[in-house]
Amino acid sequence: MTLTKEQYRALAAVVGGEHLSDDPVDLDAWAWRSGQAAMAQDFKPRFEAIVMPACTEEVQALVRLCNKFGLKFKASSTGWGSYCDPGGPGCIMLDLRRMDRILEINEENMYAVVEPYVIHAQLQAELMKRGLCCNVNGAGGNTSALPLAAHEGIGHMSASCGIGERNLLACEWVTPAGEVVRLGSLGSLGEWFCGDGPGPSLRGVMRGNVVPLGGLGVYTKAAVKVYHWPGPPSVELKGCSPHYAPVKLPPHFLLRYLSWPAEEGREAGIRRLGESEICFGVMGFNANMMAANVATNNEEELRLTEEYSKQIVGPGVCLVIAGNSARDFEYKRRVLELIVQETGATSLKAVEEGEVHDAFVWRFIRVTASIRETMRATGVFGGEVFGTDSYLVQSNFIQHSRKDKAELVARGLVYPDNTDPFITSLEQGQLTHSEVLLRWTPDPEVAQAAAEYVAKANRNAVEGHYGLPHHLWGDPQHDFFGPHTCNYTHWLRKIKKAYDPNGVAESTHHITAAE
Amino acid sequence: MALADYRSDMESCCRCSACKFIPLEKVTGYARANVCPSISRFEFHSYSGGGRMGFGLGLIHGRVEYTPKTAEVIYNCHLCGACDVSCKYAMEFDVLEPLYAMREECAKHGQSVPVWDGLVAGLAKGAPLVLEPETAEDDWFADLPVADAAERGAAACPSAVLYHAGCLARCTRAAGRTAAAAVTLLARAGLKVAVDKQAESCCGGRAYEMGYRAQALARARENVARFAELGIMELVTGCAHCYQYFKVLYPKLGVEHGLKVFHITEYLWTLVEQGRLSPTRPVKLRVTYHDPCHLGRLSEPWIPWQGVQRMRHMRVYDPPRVLRRGTYGVYEPPRRLLESIPGVRLVEMARSKEYAWCCGAGGGVRETNPEFAAFTAAERLAEAQDTGAEAVVTACPHCVRNLMEPGGLVSAGASAESRIRVYDLVELLGESMSGGA
Numbered sequence: 001m002t003l004t005k006e007q008y009r010a011l012a013a014v015v016g017g018e019h020l021s022d023d024p025v026d027l028d029a030w031a032w033r034s035g036q037a038a039m040a041q042d043f044k045p046r047f048e049a050i051v052m053p054a055c056t057e058e059v060q061a062l063v064r065l066c067n068k069f070g071l072k073f074k075a076s077s078t079g080w081g082s083y084c085d086p087g088g089p090g091c092i093m094l095d096l097r098r099m100d101r102i103l104e105i106n107e108e109n110m111y112a113v114v115e116p117y118v119i120h121a122q123l124q125a126e127l128m129k130r131g132l133c134c135n136v137n138g139a140g141g142n143t144s145a146l147p148l149a150a151h152e153g154i155g156h157m158s159a160s161c162g163i164g165e166r167n168l169l170a171c172e173w174v175t176p177a178g179e180v181v182r183l184g185s186l187g188s189l190g191e192w193f194c195g196d197g198p199g200p201s202l203r204g205v206m207r208g209n210v211v212p213l214g215g216l217g218v219y220t221k222a223a224v225k226v227y228h229w230p231g232p233p234s235v236e237l238k239g240c241s242p243h244y245a246p247v248k249l250p251p252h253f254l255l256r257y258l259s260w261p262a263e264e265g266r267e268a269g270i271r272r273l274g275e276s277e278i279c280f281g282v283m284g285f286n287a288n289m290m291a292a293n294v295a296t297n298n299e300e301e302l303r304l305t306e307e308y309s310k311q312i313v314g315p316g317v318c319l320v321i322a323g324n325s326a327r328d329f330e331y332k333r334r335v336l337e338l339i340v341q342e343t344g345a346t347s348l349k350a351v352e353e354g355e356v357h358d359a360f361v362w363r364f365i366r367v368t369a370s371i372r373e374t375m376r377a378t379g380v381f382g383g384e385v386f387g388t389d390s391y392l393v394q395s396n397f398i399q400h401s402r403k404d405k406a407e408l409v410a411r412g413l414v415y416p417d418n419t420d421p422f423i424t425s426l427e428q429g430q431l432t433h434s435e436v437l438l439r440w441t442p443d444p445e446v447a448q449a450a451a452e453y454v455a456k457a458n459r460n461a462v463e464g465h466y467g468l469p470h471h472l473w474g475d476p477q478h479d480f481f482g483p484h485t486c487n488y489t490h491w492l493r494k495i496k497k498a499y500d501p502n503g504v505a506e507s508t509h510h511i512t513a514a515e
Numbered sequence: 516m517a518l519a520d521y522r523s524d525m526e527s528c529c530r531c532s533a534c535k536f537i538p539l540e541k542v543t544g545y546a547r548a549n550v551c552p553s554i555s556r557f558e559f560h561s562y563s564g565g566g567r568m569g570f571g572l573g574l575i576h577g578r579v580e581y582t583p584k585t586a587e588v589i590y591n592c593h594l595c596g597a598c599d600v601s602c603k604y605a606m607e608f609d610v611l612e613p614l615y616a617m618r619e620e621c622a623k624h625g626q627s628v629p630v631w632d633g634l635v636a637g638l639a640k641g642a643p644l645v646l647e648p649e650t651a652e653d654d655w656f657a658d659l660p661v662a663d664a665a666e667r668g669a670a671a672c673p674s675a676v677l678y679h680a681g682c683l684a685r686c687t688r689a690a691g692r693t694a695a696a697a698v699t700l701l702a703r704a705g706l707k708v709a710v711d712k713q714a715e716s717c718c719g720g721r722a723y724e725m726g727y728r729a730q731a732l733a734r735a736r737e738n739v740a741r742f743a744e745l746g747i748m749e750l751v752t753g754c755a756h757c758y759q760y761f762k763v764l765y766p767k768l769g770v771e772h773g774l775k776v777f778h779i780t781e782y783l784w785t786l787v788e789q790g791r792l793s794p795t796r797p798v799k800l801r802v803t804y805h806d807p808c809h810l811g812r813l814s815e816p817w818i819p820w821q822g823v824q825r826m827r828h829m830r831v832y833d834p835p836r837v838l839r840r841g842t843y844g845v846y847e848p849p850r851r852l853l854e855s856i857p858g859v860r861l862v863e864m865a866r867s868k869e870y871a872w873c874c875g876a877g878g879g880v881r882e883t884n885p886e887f888a889a890f891t892a893a894e895r896l897a898e899a900q901d902t903g904a905e906a907v908v909t910a911c912p913h914c915v916r917n918l919m920e921p922g923g924l925v926s927a928g929a930s931a932e933s934r935i936r937v938y939d940l941v942e943l944l945g946e947s948m949s950g951g952a
Contacts, residue, residue, distance in 0.1 A: 019558065025585045026559050028573030029566030033530040043578065052558055078532040079560065097558055102545055119532075121542035129544065141539040142532050234543050240842045240869045241538045242604045297838070298607050298831045368539040371531050371605035378828045379527030379608065415828035441828045442526065 001089045003048050007069050011051055011092070014061045019052040019098070026050050030093060033082060034442070035380045042447075044085040047074075047093040054098040056172060056180060056220040062094060063218065064178035066504045074506040075218040077116040077144040081151060083213040083473055087508025094218060102126060103221065111169050113186070113223045118145045121366065123224075125234070133229035135161035138283075138424070140370035148211050148219045151385070152470055154433050156320075156367050158426040159274075159282040161227045163388070165207065166427075170223035173206055176216060176500035181206075185223055205495055209387075209488075210470050215510020216499060230280065230322040235362055242296040245359035252323030254333060255361045257290055257348035258340060259316030263399070263421075266315040267391055269343045273319065274429015276339065278332040280322035281364060284423035284434070285373075287312045290348065293369040294356060298377060304350075305418075313346045315421060320364055374437065378415050382450050383438040384457045385471040394423055394434040397466040401436045401457045408438070413449045415439040433470075473509040518616040519575050524608035525568040527830070534564030534598035534610060537870040547865035547898055550597040552873055552891040561588050564598025564610045571613050574620065581624035589617050590628055591887055593877035594724055595808040600841040600869050607830050607838065615724065622726035628883045631725045638730050641716025641737070643682035646882055655684050655691030656710055661698050664709035664745045676701075676708045677747045678779075679761070681754030682717050683912040689919070690912035694753045696945040697779050701751070703948065704791040708751065714741060720760025723768070725879045735760075735770040742772060749775045751782050753941070755911035759809035766817040778810055780910045780940055784848035787855050794947035797858030802938075803904040804850060804861060805895065805918065806871040807911035812841030841869035849910050849940055856947040862902040864895075872898060874909070876917035889922030896921070899935050906936040908943055915939050 003011070003022055012020050021027075027046040048071070053059045059075070066073045075094035076084035086093070100117035107130050112123060120134070121141030127133055137143045138155040147153050148171060153164015161167075170184025181187070183202050206216065231250045238247045260266045266284075273279050285293075290312075291304035321336060323329020340347065351360055363369050374381040383405075386397055398421040409416040423434040438453065440446045454471065461469055462484045472478055482489030489511065497513045536542065537550045549555045553562040560566035570588070573579035592614060599611035621627065634644045643652070664677055678701065684694035701708045719734030742750070752758040755778060762776040786792040806812075818837050825833040846868045853861050866872045875881065875891030896918060899907040909915055918937045 021559060023582075023584045024573065024579045025570045025582075025588050026561045028570040028579050029559070029561035029563075030569060031578075032526070032528065032569040032572050034527050035529065043573070043576075050559060080529070080531050095558075095560065097560075118545070119536065119542075119548070121536065121539045122545045122548050125542050125544045140531070140533075141542065142536060237540060240844075240846070241541075241600055242840060243842060244538070244540045296840075298829055299835050302829070302831060363540060366540050366542075369605065371529070371533060375527075375529045375531070376605055376607050377830065379523075379529070379606075379830060381529065412827065415826075439828065441824075 001048060007071065008049070010065050010069070011049065011062065014058050014065065015051055015053055019054070020049060022049040030079065030085070033085070034375065035082065035382055045088050047086055047091055048089070049092045050095050051092055052095045052098050056174065059094060059174045059218050059220055060178055060180055063174055063176065063504070066092070067178060067502050070502065070504070072504050072506040074214040076214065077146065077149050078119065078142060080139065080143060083151070083509035086506055091506045099220065105130060107132065110226050111223045112226055113170070113221060114145050115221055116144050116146045116149055116219065119143060120145045124366065127226055128229050128231065129233040131229050132226045133157065133161055134224060134226045135163060135167055136367040138367065138370060141367050145224065146219060146222045147224045148207065148222055151210055151213065152433070154388070154424065154426060156281045156283050156364055158424065159279045159428055162225060163426055167225040168203065168207070168222060169225050171203070171206065171219055172221035174218040174220055176502070176505035186221060208492065209468060210472070213473065213509040215505050215507035216496065217505055230324045237362070245355045246362050249358040249361060252326065252329035253361050254321045255318070255351060255357055255364065256336065257285065257316055257318045257351055258345040259312040259314050259348065260343065260345055261314045263315050263395060265343055265345065266317060267395060269339060269345055270317060270391060270425045271429055272339045272343060274425060276335045277428045278321055278335050279319045279428070281320040282425045283318045284316070284421070284425065285318040286316060286419055286422060288417045288419045289373045289422070290318065290351065292373045292376065293360060293363060294351070295372070301377065308348060308350060309418070311348050311350065317425070318364070320361060377417060378439040378441055380440055380442055381437065384436045384454060384469060386434045386469050387467050388426065388431050388433050388470070389467055391423070391425070391429070391432040393466055394432040395421070397461065397464060398423065398434045398436060400460040400464060404453055404456050405436055405438065408449055408453060411449070413440060413446045475512055475514070478511050516612070516616060518571065518613060518620050521609065521613040521616060522572070522575055525571045525613055527606065527608040528565050528568035530565050530569070532563070532565060533605060534602045536601060537866055538601050538604045541870060543865065550601055550866065550870055550872065552595070552875065552894070553592045555894070556887055556890045557591060562591065564602060567614060567617070568610065571617055574617070581621055581626045583626065586621050586626035586628070589621050590878070590883050591880065593808070593873045593875065593880055593891065595873035595877050596813045596841065597870060597873065600812050603838055603840040609838065618724065618726035619728050627726060628879070630882050631879060634882070635722045635725070635727045635730050638717060638719060638722050638734055641714070641734070643686050643717050644721050645682050645686040648686035649688050650686060650691055652685040653712060655680060655694045656698065656712060659695055659698055661702070662707060662709040663712040664747070665711055665713055675746055675748035676706060677742070677745065677750050678708045678710050679715060679718070679750055679752045679757055680710065681752060681757045681912065683916065684753055685715070687912070687916065689915065693912060693915070693939040693941050697753050697941045700783060700792060700941065700945060700948070704786040711741070711745065718757045718760045720756055720764050721879060723760070723764060732768050732770070735765050735768055739765065739770055739772045742774060747774060749777065751777045751779055753779050753912070755807035755810035756913055759814050762814060763817045766819070778845055778910065780810070780849040780852055781845060783941070783944060784852045787852060792948070794856045794944055796947045796949050798856050798943060798947050799858040800906055801860045801862060801904050802853065802906045802908045803864050803899045803902045804853060804867070805864070805874060805899070805907050805909040805914055806846065806868055807909055807914045808871070808873050808877055810849070810910055811844040811846055811871060812869045814844045815839045815841065844869060852940060852944060853908060856943060859943070862904055864898050864902055866898065874914040874917045875921060876913040881917055881922060885922035885924055887922070888917055889924045892917050892921035896935055904935065906938055908938045908940050910940045912939065
């Protein structure tokens, strides 16, 4: 399918001809991302056109045109995730790149209002100037700061700066039918407002367990909750890329990597860290992720992984402590010492001091090494994304899945990187999130094995009663879990039908209305 | 290497968009976070490093054809290499090299740029790659007591140092004056440099960047033969482009010359350090320094590599593949030189060194799309003004020209958007020498 002249003209009338293209060169730019079987037929389906609206009104007009013409649409900002791609023909892309303003930073009430193409690195830097900070997606500072754009909104500072679903205070939403709905403060008249908006938790309807990944309209603005930043407005860096390090680390910051001989030790450690609320950031890294953070290339990563593995005694966690004052810092440092002592943790000496330490702290807070951790080794990253639940549930789930990964490693199908288990603690230990990374050199056999692996993980989740993973993209996966999970799929489909009567919001990675 | 040889590199693009921004650790606010002029101007993903990897694979697989539109996207890029640096902060593949290869393929498929076809036609004879020359080619050294490398040979030039002025110095008044100032400074330091008065020819690098590999290669071979004939040991260039081409491109094309290649700022800084040049006259000016792409991130030596992947899944190679990441460009000598001038106060722009924003002249864009060249320059001038500087100083005649007359669209002096002055560093150093340069 290609756009008719009438369709093209109508779209161009909304955004202007220079912000619309159906040329193959522009379409194919979006048709590849690594992580596939690397064969010509494994390009992603092309969009029919790329359209670049500049404001909510234009988004609304485009969505209405899609309804009129029976065109599907999918909106995205930085476009990293594979869920940004269409599942088949007949879909146009709403590239939100031109909607890139920070509309407000309200210091008193501690929130910021952003458009979709503001990236975390920008928002975080602006907030730091004002003594504030935000959660940055674990995917990195290069991702959209809109708390609805990312798949989950979980990151390094989620211990102290919340997670996407919690931080979403308000939202402007263009529904698939072309209505503009404003929830929370964006829809209020300056009086009392509720983040859930008018009626029965419209935020839950709009968002769901994970965001609808393009399947339920377009989010054009959002208010995101921001938090206290205990550091300076900015930090001067020395060195040239990729060898950056702070000239002087701000006072009262400390990073440690702790490991325990067994999972029970880590569980106790993370629980104690959470209870004491001493951590600014926590990530359940492993030897390879620590090495990937420090190393500036793969050769170095291999060497450091080996070196760190010898010093790491078992499951571990990377944490940053930030003191608001010398006294506060000293208190937190001593509590940490006590936890280390009482839980029998071992600290990774290699990152404890000097430039390695200082650089790691800053990289961790700015969340700039995620691409190194995931994509650099092989150029491909896949795997499982588990849910958000208690530590033990996540931990038990991951133990199942790591065995399945070991099987793939034994067959030579994926990179034996020892990146599992990877568990991170959220909101001072109240919740936990975990993932199993798979990395490989693309070929069809491996791609097939990776898909089977995810299917196996899903079976594990059901059989072990571990709840819903976050990697549920599309009808087949939802339909697999629905019957085991209160038939939530019925409700999800009712919402889809109600808000998208013509089925124009592309739903390959969400859910379609078809029972 | 042909475009298809970069298939594995291009397939590694995960579409993270890091190529569109300065290295993320360096983002200090909302403004000036972008690093790629091309996508900043044209907005579509296809104009970014990542998007180019995507449709590049489409070209390899025959999904995308070499049409005028494809060429328009490919040539509306400064080849400034900023995307490459930002990507390689994290990743392990080449972004910039496939972009050169795409242009070569474009030319092969009959989608070269007419204005460049005309320019490159004269390259075989060494003609400068400059549209509408303002001066005769020998004007710049006409009144200078500088040795002619050809006439007098190595005997009159004991240091065997050749000053290569570059096309712009031979064709434009402003760059000619800067070249004259450079030679005068070198002479003042007691160096006997020579100029190839009758036969200095274009280095050919810009032709390579426009996709004319064969013509650039032929020019490179002829130039190297000429240097050998002259008995040259060291080459000092007044132009950052020439510097990068002699130092990096020639070895990349397999044309080895064995010469030590210096940019004029490196050379002058050494002379200042040695006490052979002493800037003493105060130049009271608050300045910011613009890093030319070819002197900065693109100037790391070429590292030839041929090998195989050592482990099945991890991208490690035998022998190890060392990627050029812009880390070791020429960043400090120009800054040290500036700081050596009494009265000069240097303030840095938000984007500098390896993640500097391009001036807009690169990639042949000034000739192919002056409006885009002007856009890029305007952004840089605005950034320079943000620092509170009175002048932006740089070290490449192409940068000077495009910042003074963005895209050639503003006739003279500062641009319409900017009242900031633009200097070549050599000029400023000349001013600070008692008695002038």
